[in-house]
Amino acid sequence: MSTALRTTTQTPSAAAATDAVTTRGLVEITKVRKSFGAAEVLKGITLTVEPGGVAVIVGPSGSGKSTLLRTINHLEKVDAGFIAIDGTLVGYAVRGRRLHELREKEILKQRTEIGMVFQNFNLFPHLTALENVTEAPIVAPRAGKPRLSKAEARDRGLELLDRVGLKDRAGAYPRQLSGGQQQRVAIARALALDPKILLFDEPTSALDPELVNEVLDVIRGLAKSGTTLIIVTHEMGFARDVADTVVFMDQGQIVEQGTPQEIFTNPREVRTRSFFSKVIEPAFNI
Amino acid sequence: MSSTATPVAQSAPEPASAGIESAPETPEVRAAGPAPAGETAPAGTVGSGSVGRKAATDYADYRLVPARHPWRWVGTAVVAVGVAGIAWSLATNPRWEWGVVAQWFTAQSIVNGLLETLKLTAISGALGFILGFILALMRLSASPLLVSVSWTFSWIFRSTPLLVQMLLWYNLGYLYEKITLGLPFTDVRFFEAQTTTLISQFAAAVLGLTLNQAAYSAEIIRGGILSVDQGQLEAATALGIPAWRRSTRIVLPQAMRAILPTAFNEVIGLVKGTSIVYVLAYSELFYTVQVIYNRTQQVLPLLLVATLWYVVITSVLSVFQYYIERHYSKGAVRTLPLTPLQKARKFLAVHTPAARESNQERGTR
Numbered sequence: 001m002s003t004a005l006r007t008t009t010q011t012p013s014a015a016a017a018t019d020a021v022t023t024r025g026l027v028e029i030t031k032v033r034k035s036f037g038a039a040e041v042l043k044g045i046t047l048t049v050e051p052g053g054v055a056v057i058v059g060p061s062g063s064g065k066s067t068l069l070r071t072i073n074h075l076e077k078v079d080a081g082f083i084a085i086d087g088t089l090v091g092y093a094v095r096g097r098r099l100h101e102l103r104e105k106e107i108l109k110q111r112t113e114i115g116m117v118f119q120n121f122n123l124f125p126h127l128t129a130l131e132n133v134t135e136a137p138i139v140a141p142r143a144g145k146p147r148l149s150k151a152e153a154r155d156r157g158l159e160l161l162d163r164v165g166l167k168d169r170a171g172a173y174p175r176q177l178s179g180g181q182q183q184r185v186a187i188a189r190a191l192a193l194d195p196k197i198l199l200f201d202e203p204t205s206a207l208d209p210e211l212v213n214e215v216l217d218v219i220r221g222l223a224k225s226g227t228t229l230i231i232v233t234h235e236m237g238f239a240r241d242v243a244d245t246v247v248f249m250d251q252g253q254i255v256e257q258g259t260p261q262e263i264f265t266n267p268r269e270v271r272t273r274s275f276f277s278k279v280i281e282p283a284f285n286i
Numbered sequence: 287m288s289s290t291a292t293p294v295a296q297s298a299p300e301p302a303s304a305g306i307e308s309a310p311e312t313p314e315v316r317a318a319g320p321a322p323a324g325e326t327a328p329a330g331t332v333g334s335g336s337v338g339r340k341a342a343t344d345y346a347d348y349r350l351v352p353a354r355h356p357w358r359w360v361g362t363a364v365v366a367v368g369v370a371g372i373a374w375s376l377a378t379n380p381r382w383e384w385g386v387v388a389q390w391f392t393a394q395s396i397v398n399g400l401l402e403t404l405k406l407t408a409i410s411g412a413l414g415f416i417l418g419f420i421l422a423l424m425r426l427s428a429s430p431l432l433v434s435v436s437w438t439f440s441w442i443f444r445s446t447p448l449l450v451q452m453l454l455w456y457n458l459g460y461l462y463e464k465i466t467l468g469l470p471f472t473d474v475r476f477f478e479a480q481t482t483t484l485i486s487q488f489a490a491a492v493l494g495l496t497l498n499q500a501a502y503s504a505e506i507i508r509g510g511i512l513s514v515d516q517g518q519l520e521a522a523t524a525l526g527i528p529a530w531r532r533s534t535r536i537v538l539p540q541a542m543r544a545i546l547p548t549a550f551n552e553v554i555g556l557v558k559g560t561s562i563v564y565v566l567a568y569s570e571l572f573y574t575v576q577v578i579y580n581r582t583q584q585v586l587p588l589l590l591v592a593t594l595w596y597v598v599i600t601s602v603l604s605v606f607q608y609y610i611e612r613h614y615s616k617g618a619v620r621t622l623p624l625t626p627l628q629k630a631r632k633f634l635a636v637h638t639p640a641a642r643e644s645n646q647e648r649g650t651r
Contacts, residue, residue, distance in 0.1 A: 073524055075520060105528070108527075108528060109526065111525070111526040112525070112526035115524075116521075116524040118517060118521060120517055122515075122518060122520060123521075124518065124521070124540075126539050126618065127617065135525070136525035136527055139527055139528060139531050140525060141526065141528065142526070173617035174617065175620055193525070
């Protein structure tokens, strides 16, 4: 359903700055299970995000949203099920009837196609904003693309910092930046490898309320760029605004998914309704 | 200056109520507060609580008097008297025999011993930290065998007195007559030598000090690595940065902040720890001093000679430590602290009479 929507909105002008205009970035999650000790946090998740789609995952804390996100770039290994990006399995190679676990180097290559933005930014505090952005393009092994030289990476880094409105703070260390600025640098860093997919793990949860919007605006801009976005957030107003699919998760399962219209105004499930009745009032005030 | 002016400015609208005991001229201090802000900012921003009261006076021309700290002065005076007393007794008590100290301080045999001490420290320090780094990585690896070998190494070498280790290495020839290198359980030999010819005093000293140092530094480095936030590794992994680069570029520079103070403790300890090799009759600084005072009977002055050299080495190392720590603190603090040199320059810039005049003309402090 979202494919049609995406392709119509994907005018060249919207995606001007990136080369990610190609409709890549199909994410297929199939029957994924994951346990931490005795607690099963993902109980058979199946979800497809179309190339260039924007999926927003919402749900109470502890529902497995972040874990699901982290399985997509193999930061967490799944116990069962599989995840494929553009038809290629994440973390495994298919040979005959066997799945071979990939070596670290191969997994790194896959990860360079998937950018991730963390709740706590996780910027490298001993590197400047620009160095944070240029580090990966210089050293990460990329599938089918050469590593960038230092000068190329620098130009690209400044361009990306400009895109998030922080070109003039390129030489600042993360601790000299506000939370919102740090998160924007983190987004630039995630973009530096031209990923097909961007994962956002509660990108605004650690921010002061007045800083939330500057980050959400940057993400809104990305939603039009043709990159597939998967966003875990508690900002319901933003979710309604930017998503073409909203996924409601609870207790390790997908309870319900659909367009923002369907989920926010007409939820079918009781659990969805009771969750939104608790959170939606303050969130819509944005 | 703005950092001291701001809190004063915020409390300015209320009548004088606090800080009387610490500063006799309180009203003047408080009154002068708004001056820096008052010139540019409108009165409303200085104290929002002043709505409805009469408009604030412009205190721009008032002189600012810093708060006085009488007890700080008392404490300083007491300590100064104590220090002066100690210095006086050191200088005037003839039994310290400073003349003898001066005579031996740069004697050829002492300098030779000093060089041996420095050589032992440098070699066993460097090798010890390299081996310690490897042991720390082993301890943090996923292989149970590597973990337990590393743990056992630290366990044994931290449990054995250094003196025992030293004598054990020196007397290795008693336990094993020959040292051979070859394929185990076969007759293939690449290398074979008499143990006693291999293990000289120097080799025994380096072996003992290195292995002991490695056991301790392994724990220091491991502690430093553990102190780095897990999110840093995750972020680096998510960006596809290769494992070796993750360690050297992301984790280690941040771990260094935790490692350095303790590591320098260890190195400084090692400088003096080398004196234990006197049991091998190895002529480093301390052994040389012993040999001399056994001959001349000038025990205290010669011990002073050795001590003064240890003080010199430690001082030099402390300077290195300061600048290395400062290097690794970039990004960890919002603004780097000033170096002593920069502090001195700043002090002169503010406190020389010429600087004072020009500052007063500009209306700043």
